[in-house]
Amino acid sequence: MGQAKIFSMRGSINGAAWPAMPIDKASLAAKLADLQVLCGLHPWTVKTWRIFLEKPTTHIVLGFEPAGKRLIASSLSQLVIDEAELLQLFVHPHFRQQSIGRTILEKMIDDFKILNILNVFLEVSEKNQTAVSFYTSMGLKAYAVRKNYFRSDGNRFENALLMRIEF
Numbered sequence: 097m098g099q100a101k102i103f104s105m106r107g108s109i110n111g112a113a114w115p116a117m118p119i120d121k122a123s124l125a126a127k128l129a130d131l132q133v134l135c136g137l138h139p140w141t142v143k144t145w146r147i148f149l150e151k152p153t154t155h156i157v158l159g160f161e162p163a164g165k166r167l168i169a170s171s172l173s174q175l176v177i178d179e180a181e182l183l184q185l186f187v188h189p190h191f192r193q194q195s196i197g198r199t200i201l202e203k204m205i206d207d208f209k210i211l212n213i214l215n216v217f218l219e220v221s222e223k224n225q226t227a228v229s230f231y232t233s234m235g236l237k238a239y240a241v242r243k244n245y246f247r248s249d250g251n252r253f254e255n256a257l258l259m260r261i262e263f
Contacts, residue, residue: 182218
């Protein structure tokens with residue numbers, strides 16, 4: 097299998113120059129919401145995706161299958177002055193274990209260094225040891241726990257591990 101095609105963009109999709117990529121602005125929010133469902137995540141609505149995609153403080157990295165037609169991965173971050181919060185990072189289940197998530201996160205970090213971002217923060221479920229190990233391998237460090245932060249099945253809650261990387 098070949099390398100995924102990776103594209104990144106900062107700022108509102110309405111105001112930014114749209115990179116030459118295999119998806120149009122109008123369908124991006126729906127494709128991202130659909131991909132979240134395929135990944136088994138609690139998906140954002142198409143409306144929520146549109147709101148984030150229209151913010152000038154949004155930074156998004158998209159991954160497409162090697163043939164370049166199907167969206168298979170994404171990260172979405174919000175930038176505030178010299179900090180960023182990673183809100184979403186997900187990879188289609190059929191494309192996991194191929195370093196696509198790592199490539200997306202590396203692209204995001206490279207972009208942030210160019211933008212003079214000094215810190216990146218994220219929250220991850222303490223129970224998601226695969227994600228915790230992945231973020232740790234990428235240089236993020238845990239610095240706090242937020243008790244009962246994530247709603248899991250039913251009325252149960254899970255703790256969030258707060259992680260960050262400083263440049």
